[in-house]
Amino acid sequence: MALSRTPVVLVTGLEARHCSRVSRELLARSGTVVVHHDVSRLGEGVVLRTVTRHTRDGIVEDRTSVELAHGCLSCTLRLDLLPLLRALGGERDVRRVVLQLDPALEPEHLCWSIQNVVLDDVPADPDGTARDRVELAGVLAVIDGRTWLDDVTGGDELADRGLAATPDDDRTVAQVGIGQVAFADAVLLAGGPVDEWSAARLDAVLDRLVAGVPRADVAVGAEKVLAAVPSGSRHGRPTSPHDPLFPGHPPLGEDVGVGVVRFAAVRPFHPERLHEALDVLLEGVVVGRGRIWLASQHDRALWMESAGQGLRVGDAGPWLVTLPDDGPEWADVTPERQVAAALRWDPVHGDRCTEIAVLSHRQPGAAIIAALDVALLTDDEYAAGPDAWRALPDPFGSWHEDPCEATPAPDDRASTTEREDRS
Numbered sequence: 001m002a003l004s005r006t007p008v009v010l011v012t013g014l015e016a017r018h019c020s021r022v023s024r025e026l027l028a029r030s031g032t033v034v035v036h037h038d039v040s041r042l043g044e045g046v047v048l049r050t051v052t053r054h055t056r057d058g059i060v061e062d063r064t065s066v067e068l069a070h071g072c073l074s075c076t077l078r079l080d081l082l083p084l085l086r087a088l089g090g091e092r093d094v095r096r097v098v099l100q101l102d103p104a105l106e107p108e109h110l111c112w113s114i115q116n117v118v119l120d121d122v123p124a125d126p127d128g129t130a131r132d133r134v135e136l137a138g139v140l141a142v143i144d145g146r147t148w149l150d151d152v153t154g155g156d157e158l159a160d161r162g163l164a165a166t167p168d169d170d171r172t173v174a175q176v177g178i179g180q181v182a183f184a185d186a187v188l189l190a191g192g193p194v195d196e197w198s199a200a201r202l203d204a205v206l207d208r209l210v211a212g213v214p215r216a217d218v219a220v221g222a223e224k225v226l227a228a229v230p231s232g233s234r235h236g237r238p239t240s241p242h243d244p245l246f247p248g249h250p251p252l253g254e255d256v257g258v259g260v261v262r263f264a265a266v267r268p269f270h271p272e273r274l275h276e277a278l279d280v281l282l283e284g285v286v287v288g289r290g291r292i293w294l295a296s297q298h299d300r301a302l303w304m305e306s307a308g309q310g311l312r313v314g315d316a317g318p319w320l321v322t323l324p325d326d327g328p329e330w331a332d333v334t335p336e337r338q339v340a341a342a343l344r345w346d347p348v349h350g351d352r353c354t355e356i357a358v359l360s361h362r363q364p365g366a367a368i369i370a371a372l373d374v375a376l377l378t379d380d381e382y383a384a385g386p387d388a389w390r391a392l393p394d395p396f397g398s399w400h401e402d403p404c405e406a407t408p409a410p411d412d413r414a415s416t417t418e419r420e421d422r423s
Contacts (some may be wrong), residue, residue, distance in 0.1 A: 006089040007137035009226065010110065010236075012180045013099045014151060014163070014173065018421035020141045020192040022222045023100040027054050029223070031095030037066075037081055039102045043166045045071040049080065055093070073105065073165055077113050078120075082130045086119065089133025097134060104158065104165035106176060107139045108183045111236035136236030138229050140222060142186035143177075144191040149202055152177040153286055153361065155309030174308025178287050180326065181206075181276030185233040186225045187215035197256070201361065204258035205286055208359050211248030241303035241316035242337045244290045245357035254365075258286075261365040263356040263372050266346065267382050270375060271394040277375035278313075281306045284363030291316060295377055295389035302396070304356065312401050314402055321350020 009026065013019045021033045033052065038048040042252050052059060068075045088094050101107060115131045117377055152174045158164040161173060181187060187210060192402075193199035206215060214228040250260055269277075271294055281288045288306040292313070303316035323329045341351035377389070392402045 003146075005066070005131075005133055005135040006097060006115070007095055007121075008085065008089075008097045008099060008134045009109050009137050010099045010101060011222075012105075012107045012139060012184070013142035013144075014103050014148070014177050014180070015142070015144045016103065016219070017188070018188075021190070022140065022142050022188060022218065023098055025222050026096075027052060027059070030054050030056075032098060033094050033096070033363060034098045034100055035081070035084065036100040037076060037102055037105070038147045039073070039076060039104050039165045042068075042071045042076065042104075043075070043197050044274045045069070045075050047080065050082075051084075053094075064184065067357075071166060073109075074083070076105075077110065078117055081110075082113060082117055085114065085117055086130040088134045089130070102165075103110045103163045103176060104169065106179050106183075107141075108179060108238060111136055111139070112238050113184075115236070119326050120376060127283055137235070138226055138235060139183055140186050140188060140226060141181045142188045142190055142218065143181060145189045145193045145199070145202055146191045148181075149198070149205060149286075149361075151308075153284075172308060172310045175310055178209075178307040181210060182287075183234070183264065184210065184213060185235060187213060188218045188220075188222060188225060189215065190218040192217070192363045199246075200256045201258060204255040205361060206257065207255075208246060208250040208260050209287065211246065211250040221289065224236075227371040240334070241291060242300065242340075243332070245355065246359070258359070258361045259365065261358040261368050263290070263354070263358070263369055264371075265293070265376055266344075266349075266352075267355040267377055268293040268298070268352070268389065269354065269372075270377050271296045271392055271396060273375040274372075275395045276305075277371040278304070278311055280363065280371040281311055281358060282309050284360060285368075286359040286361055288356065288358040290354065292356070293319075293352045293354045294394075295386075296392045297383075297396070298386045298389055298393040300316065301352075306358075310401070313396055319350060319352050321352065326384060 011019050011022050024034055027034050031218065034052040036050045041048070045068050048070065049064045049066050050061065052061045052420060066080050068079060085097060088097050089158070114134065114136065115129060118128045154174060156173045158169055158171050158173060158176065177219040187206065193202055214225055216225050246260060253259065269292060273296065287307060288304065290304045292302040292304055294302050299322045301319055302313055304311070304313045333365065344353055345351060356372065360368065
């Protein structure tokens, strides 16, 4: 008989004070342990770990300075947080673990690590991961209604706010803030918008970004909001480039200037023209997501995601039409993707196509569609065929960021192109 695993709740947000309030509320349940890693000194190789327990004798807090050989987030997870989580999951008196995340720790990466990172010096039962002892019960994002929309539509880096984990952490506030909310199973609003118009705009954005995800004012209580999370929620499931671009059933119409703009095409983009066209997503847009058919990379799908004034384009794997009929790669293709591909299958190009969805709050939808439409291959370019397309100058490589900088891409997979920094 399989042993039951201890539920884990992640509390995430850009504002530590609001997350602390929610964590303290969750601590009121007996048997709860709240874990927080302050990574503000991570660049020095030091992390301050706080473990707070609700025991039969009351609230007990333990603070420890953890020294790491290498000051990086992956070391923090692998060498301290994940082993601690696994150990807590094996304690009989621990009925729930709440991880209060530092803003520099993104919930999706942590959830993936819980389920997949094999820990050192851990018996393989079955695979030596934290997931052996714990299960993800939900991700709760806490946002400040007065500042969140400005944060996720701006261009500030974490370092500008004193939130960067290391000196070379160049992630943006928008990127992290969007990631926290988009990955959440429930959302709590703290602080409150300053006026009715701001409240309406915030509601319109959240209605579209996290359609169907329970949300409420922080005064309602974290326990009630978590109890409303539906069984079909993601509960830590990583995002795939081939998932719905905006999950749930977001409203189709525009409200207080906020709306979802959809663009689809069955011919590829010209790489240089697309590079210029993507500028339209850097102003007046909350988030843009899409799967891209790029002429110069004919056999690979690209994934594009923007947040505020930053944008990234990366490899999303092969198009299904390129896979051998009996190849092992099909085992990783979800039924949903196969059905979607079958519905649009082209006799020549198979499932290749472009699908982009943009959550705009100030950029006119017509401007977005016009800019992207111009970037498609012309009739003459399309008629030249794939061999000619592959020879087109390509500024994207296998990884690309806007605004462009001559810096190494993550994991050294490629280098971004050089271009004037527009930040």
